[in-house]
Amino acid sequence: MDDHAARLTIDCSALRANWLTLDRLSGAAETGAVVKADAYGLGIETAVPALAKAGCRTFFVAHLSEAIRARAAAPESAIYVLNGFASGRMQDYVAHRLRPVLGSAGEIDAWRQRPEGAELAALHVDTAMNRLGLRLDAALSLVNTTSLADLGIGLTMTHFASAEEPDAADTRDQISRFSALQAVIQAPGSPNRAIPASLCNSSGHFIPGVPFFQLSRPGYALYGGNPTTGRPNPMQPVIRLEAPVVQILDVPAGEAVGYNGRWVARRDSRIATVSCGYADGFPRNAGNGPDHPGGTALVAGRECPFAGNVSMDLITIDVTGIPAASLKPGDFVTLIGDALDVDRVGAAGRTIGYEILTNLGRRYRRGAIGG
Ligand SMILES: *Cc1c(COP(=O)(O)O)cnc(C)c1O
Numbered sequence: 001m002d003d004h005a006a007r008l009t010i011d012c013s014a015l016r017a018n019w020l021t022l023d024r025l026s027g028a029a030e031t032g033a034v035v036k037a038d039a040y041g042l043g044i045e046t047a048v049p050a051l052a053k054a055g056c057r058t059f060f061v062a063h064l065s066e067a068i069r070a071r072a073a074a075p076e077s078a079i080y081v082l083n084g085f086a087s088g089r090m091q092d093y094v095a096h097r098l099r100p101v102l103g104s105a106g107e108i109d110a111w112r113q114r115p116e117g118a119e120l121a122a123l124h125v126d127t128a129m130n131r132l133g134l135r136l137d138a139a140l141s142l143v144n145t146t147s148l149a150d151l152g153i154g155l156t157m158t159h160f161a162s163a164e165e166p167d168a169a170d171t172r173d174q175i176s177r178f179s180a181l182q183a184v185i186q187a188p189g190s191p192n193r194a195i196p197a198s199l200c201n202s203s204g205h206f207i208p209g210v211p212f213f214q215l216s217r218p219g220y221a222l223y224g225g226n227p228t229t230g231r232p233n234p235m236q237p238v239i240r241l242e243a244p245v246v247q248i249l250d251v252p253a254g255e256a257v258g259y260n261g262r263w264v265a266r267r268d269s270r271i272a273t274v275s276c277g278y279a280d281g282f283p284r285n286a287g288n289g290p291d292h293p294g295g296t297a298l299v300a301g302r303e304c305p306f307a308g309n310v311s312m313d314l315i316t317i318d319v320t321g322i323p324a325a326s327l328k329p330g331d332f333v334t335l336i337g338d339a340l341d342v343d344r345v346g347a348a349g350r351t352i353g354y355e356i357l358t359n360l361g362r363r364y365r366r367g368a369i370g371g
Pocket of ligand 1: 036082158159200201202217218219221
């Protein structure tokens with residue numbers, strides 16, 4: 001066992017509870033789960049069975065390789081691959097019963113060559129981002145003239161650019177553009193009336209009055225991220241990251257700590273050095289220096305600031321306020337968990353919680369609780 005590794009614990013019951021919370025919000029619509037990027041760093045093999053146990057039947061990944069792993073973890077689910085379709089991989093899609101998300105005329109054409117028995121694909125419509133998907137005008141003319149079922153398409157979807165800002169003009173615009181497409185799809189006499197649609201990511205679930213259509217696609221909120229930026233987090237924390245204390249040092253006032261001496265003790269201080277660093281995906285920008293307060297850790301139940309730079313394998317923490325008897329080498333401090341949710345850690349590291357999750361390190365001792 002790696003004694004130096006930080007512990008990453010994934011709470012599967014909190015993950016299930018978060019999916020159920022979003023499922024209640026989406027009303028009659030089905031609630032899926034986005035498990036791309038190895039389930040946002042938690043691990044497909046841990047997250048997918050837990051979500052399936054909660055009742056999730058539809059998963060979204062970015063890459064074909066992730067879809068194949070998701071299929072092994074959820075033998076009966078629908079699995080969509082967001083990042084497009086390469087015709088050379090048709091056999092893999094068919095063999096693993098996967099559903100490509102088509103986003104261009106070329107991909108739609110390539111999917112026409114699918115063999116008998118292939119699953120139905122999704123059609124991605126770009127309503128704002130100019131990133132992935134068919135432009136709205138092209139999608140409108142397609143659904144006007146063609147049966148999507150004949151093309152092997154069984155879902156239309158679009159993706160919000162700023163769902164965490166529910167009042168943003170582009171959020172309202174995207175809802176009205178996608179609704180206009182759905183009105184054409186659902187019009188009397190349309191050959192596409194039975195085709196379901198999907199709009200909402202995590203934050204989308206919290207937009208007042210949002211139309212859910214038939215399927216939602218939350219990711220971040222499932223893993224404990226706050227989908228309501230700037231307001232209290234309605235989700236339960238899912239991950240806990242704890243790093244072992246390697247050494248505790250008395251540092252006299254005036255001495256510097258860490259690389260480049262960016263932190264200087266203003267009083268006689270005690271510094272705990274813990275075994276976790278940017279090589280573990282913990283953001284180097286969470287270092288504490290003259291221009292940035294940086295991160296904090298929960299030490300013996302109290303929040304303590306980092307002291308100086310985050311190094312590759314180590315973080316130094318100012319534990320002057322913690323009674324000496326309450327902390328010794330080998331004890332664990334919490335870097336993510338309780339009051340330190342992934343959004344706070346992201347802000348401390350000058351990034352977003354999504355990046356904190358998807359960078360979760362390969363050296364961690366990983367474990368799961370809550371079945
Ligand atoms: C990543 C992604 C989602 C999930 O977004 P969250 O903000 O993590 O909920 C949904 N749909 C698409 C197309 C995505 O790429």
